[in-house]
Amino acid sequence: MTDNSNKEPRKNIIEQIRSWLGLENPPPQKNGLPGKSGFNMWYLLILFLFITSVQQFFLAPKVEPIPYSKFKQYVTEGKVGTLTIEPEKIRGTLTEKEKPGQEFTTVRVTDPDLVKDLDAHNVSYSGRYANKFLSFLLAWIIPIGIFYLIWRFSMKKMGPGMGVMSFSKNKAKIFAESETKVSFADVAGIDEAKEELQEIVEFLTNPGKFQKLGGRIPKGVLLVGPPGTGKTLLAKAVAGEAKVPFFSISGSEFVEMFVGVGAARVRDLFSQAAKQAPCIIFIDELDALGKARGMNVMGGHDEREQTLNQLLVEMDGFDTNKGVIIMSATNRPEILDPALLRPGRFDRQVLVDRPDINGREAILKIHAKNVLLGPAVDLRKIAGRTPGFVGADLANLVNESALLAARKNKETVEAAEFDEAIDRVVGGLEKKNRVMNAREKEIVTFHESGHAIVAESVEHADPVHKISIIPRGIAALGYTQQQPIEDRYLMTRSELLDRLAVLLGGRVAEELVFDEISTGAQNDLQRATDIARSMVTEYGMSERLGLVTYERARQPMFAPEGFAAGKTYSEEKAAQIDKEIARFVDEAHQRVRKILTERRVVLDKLAQLLAEKESVQGEELRKMMADS
Ligand code: ADP
Numbered sequence: 001m002t003d004n005s006n007k008e009p010r011k012n013i014i015e016q017i018r019s020w021l022g023l024e025n026p027p028p029q030k031n032g033l034p035g036k037s038g039f040n041m042w043y044l045l046i047l048f049l050f051i052t053s054v055q056q057f058f059l060a061p062k063v064e065p066i067p068y069s070k071f072k073q074y075v076t077e078g079k080v081g082t083l084t085i086e087p088e089k090i091r092g093t094l095t096e097k098e099k100p101g102q103e104f105t106t107v108r109v110t111d112p113d114l115v116k117d118l119d120a121h122n123v124s125y126s127g128r129y130a131n132k133f134l135s136f137l138l139a140w141i142i143p144i145g146i147f148y149l150i151w152r153f154s155m156k157k158m159g160p161g162m163g164v165m166s167f168s169k170n171k172a173k174i175f176a177e178s179e180t181k182v183s184f185a186d187v188a189g190i191d192e193a194k195e196e197l198q199e200i201v202e203f204l205t206n207p208g209k210f211q212k213l214g215g216r217i218p219k220g221v222l223l224v225g226p227p228g229t230g231k232t233l234l235a236k237a238v239a240g241e242a243k244v245p246f247f248s249i250s251g252s253e254f255v256e257m258f259v260g261v262g263a264a265r266v267r268d269l270f271s272q273a274a275k276q277a278p279c280i281i282f283i284d285e286l287d288a289l290g291k292a293r294g295m296n297v298m299g300g301h302d303e304r305e306q307t308l309n310q311l312l313v314e315m316d317g318f319d320t321n322k323g324v325i326i327m328s329a330t331n332r333p334e335i336l337d338p339a340l341l342r343p344g345r346f347d348r349q350v351l352v353d354r355p356d357i358n359g360r361e362a363i364l365k366i367h368a369k370n371v372l373l374g375p376a377v378d379l380r381k382i383a384g385r386t387p388g389f390v391g392a393d394l395a396n397l398v399n400e401s402a403l404l405a406a407r408k409n410k411e412t413v414e415a416a417e418f419d420e421a422i423d424r425v426v427g428g429l430e431k432k433n434r435v436m437n438a439r440e441k442e443i444v445t446f447h448e449s450g451h452a453i454v455a456e457s458v459e460h461a462d463p464v465h466k467i468s469i470i471p472r473g474i475a476a477l478g479y480t481q482q483q484p485i486e487d488r489y490l491m492t493r494s495e496l497l498d499r500l501a502v503l504l505g506g507r508v509a510e511e512l513v514f515d516e517i518s519t520g521a522q523n524d525l526q527r528a529t530d531i532a533r534s535m536v537t538e539y540g541m542s543e544r545l546g547l548v549t550y551e552r553a554r555q556p557m558f559a560p561e562g563f564a565a566g567k568t569y570s571e572e573k574a575a576q577i578d579k580e581i582a583r584f585v586d587e588a589h590q591r592v593r594k595i596l597t598e599r600r601v602v603l604d605k606l607a608q609l610l611a612e613k614e615s616v617q618g619e620e621l622r623k624m625m626a627d628s
Pocket residue numbers: 186187188189190226227228229230231232233234329363366390391392393395
C-alpha cells in the first residue's frame with residue numbers, strides 16, 4: 001500500500017511539468033520508425049530548460065553589464081575601485097563613495113590604451129585567465145549530475161518500468177533452464193492440452209529430427225482457456241520439459257509504455273531469443289496487446305497498435321527452423337485481432353479447459369504435497385465438492401485450509417479445515433457466478449443427458465463425442481459435444497428435423513423429470529426456432545406453404561436500431577408462416593417426448609453418471625444404451 005501511495009504523486013509531477021510545457025501529447029510518429037526519439041526529444045528539451053534556468057538563477061553573477069564606452073567614462077571620472085581583466089571581459093567594482101559593492105562587467109574590446117588610462121587614473125587592476133573548465137563544470141556537469149541523481153532516485157521509488165523515463169530498457173526476464181523448474185508433473189487435470197504440447201517439447205529437444213523429415217513446425221501456439229486453469233504454468237512446463245530458456249513478457253506490460261517503446265521491446269525480445277535458440281518466447285495475456293485493431297472508437301491506442309504490428313512483423317520474419325517457439329495465452333480469444341490467428345502466426349490453438357473431477361483430484365494431490373494432511377482427508381471427496389473450480393482455485397483452497405489449521409494450532413490439516421475453506425472459496429466464486437449449486441447441477445445433468453440421448457436415438461444426428469456439466473464459456477452451464485462424421489454442404493429435410501429434435505432434447509428432459517422447466521434451454525429454443533423458420537421460409541420444406549421461398553426480412557448492415565425492412569409477403573402469409581414454424585417445433589417436441597419417455601431408464605442412469613463424473617464420453621453412452 002505504502003508503495004502505491006508513493007508512485008502516484010511522483011508520476012503526476014512529471015505529467016504536470018509536461019503539461020506546463022505544453023507537452024501533453026507527444027506528436028505521432030510520422031516516419032514509421034518507432035524510434036526512441038519520440039520521447040527523448042522532449043526529455044532533452046526539459047533538461048535543457050532546467051539547466052539554463054539553473055544557470056540563470058544561481059550561477060549568473062549579479063552584476064550590471066555596461067557598454068565599454070561607459071566603462072571608459074567611469075575610468076576617466078575616477079569612479080572605478082578594483083578591476084579584473086580577463087581575456088574576453090572586464091569586471092570591476094565601483095568606488096566606495098560612488099556606489100559601494102556595485103559590480104559591473106563589460107565586454108573587452110581591443111584597446112591598446114587601456115592600461116595607460118588605468119595607470120593614469122590610479123586604478124588598481126589585475127589580470128586573470130578565465131577558468132573555462134571550472135565554469136563548464138559549474139554550468140553543465142553539476143546540473144546534469146543532479147538531474148541524473150533525481151532520475152535514479154525516482155526510478156527506484158517507482159520500481160522498474162514505472163518511471164516515465166524507463167524507455168527501451170528490456171524487461172523480458174530471461175529464465176535460465178534451472179529457473180523454470182516447472183515440469184509436466186506439476187500440471188494436472190489438463191491432459192489433452194499437455195498431449196498437444198508434447199510435440200512442441202519434442203521439437204525443442206530435437207529440432208534436427210523434424211527438419212530432416214521436412215515437417216513444418218508450428219510457429220505460434222496460443223493457449224486458450226478461462227483464468228486460473230494453468231496456462232502460464234503450462235507454458236513454463238514446456239520450457240522446463242524441453243530444458244530451454246524461457247523468455248516471458250505480459251501483454252499488459254506493453255500497454256503502459258510510451259510511444260515506440262513497446263515496439264522496440266518486441267524487437268529486442270525477438271533478437272535476444274534468436275541468440276539463445278532453441279527457446280520459448282511466451283507472451284502472456286495476449287488480449288491486452290492483441291485486441292482487434294480499429295475496435296477502439298476513441299481514436300485507438302496508437303501504442304498498442306504499433307506494438308501489435310511489430311509483433312506481427314517479427315513473427316512473419318521468424319524462421320521456425322531456428323528453434324524458437326512463440327507461445328501465448330489468453331482467456332478472451334474472441335477479441336483477438338484476426339491477423340494474429342492467421343497461418344504462420346498463432347495458427348495452433350490449444351484449449352486449456354476447466355478440470356473435471358479426476359483432474360481436480362490430481363491437482364489437489366499436487367498442491368497437497370507440501371502440507372501435512374490428516375488421515376481422514378479424502379481428496380477425491382473434496383474434488384467432488386468443487387465442480388467449476390480451476391487449478392488456481394484449488395491451489396488457493398489447499399492454502400486456505402493450511403492457514404486455517406495453523407490458526408487453530410493443529411499438527412495436520414483435517415477435513416474440517418477443508419470444509420470451511422471450501423465454503424469460503426465457494427462463497428466468493430458464487431458471487432462471481434462461477435459455480436452452480438446442487439439443484440442447478442441436477443437440472444443441468446438431466447438437460448445435457450436429454451440432448452445426448454436424443455442425439456444417439458435419431459438416425460441422422462452426429463454421434464455424441466462428450467457430455468459435460470463443467471461450465472464452459474460465459475453462457476453454457478454444460479455442453480454436449482457432437483462430432484460430425486464428414487463435412488456437409490447439403491442437409492436433407494430429415495437431417496434438419498433430427499437436428500431440431502436434438503436441440504429440444506434438453507428442455508424435454510427437464511419437463512419429464514422435474515415437471516418444471518428452467519431458463520437454461522433458452523439458447524436451444526432459439527436455435528430450434530431458427531432451424532424451423534429456415535425450413536419454412538428459405539428451403540421450401542413445408543408441405544402447406546409449398547416451394548415458395550419467403551425471404552427473411554434482412555436488416556441493412558448499418559441500419560439504425562428499430563429499422564425494419566419491408567416484408568415481401570402479406571400479413572396473412574406471415575401468420576401462416578408463423579403457424580408452420582410452430583407446427584414444426586411442436587411435432588419435434590412430441591417426437592422427443594416419446595423418445596425420452598421410452599429411454600427414461602437410460603436418462604436417469606446417464607444423469608447419475610454425469611453427476612458423479614461430470615463428463616462422460618460418447619462410447620460410454622452408446623454402451624449404456626446398447627445394454628438397456
Ligand atoms: P492462468 O495463466 O491460466 O491464469 P496460472 O498458470 O497463472 O493460470 O495458474 C495459477 C496457479 O494455479 C499456478 O501457479 C498453479 O499453482 C495453480 N494451477 C493452475 N492450474 C493448475 C494445474 N492444471 N495443475 C496444477 N496447478 C495449477
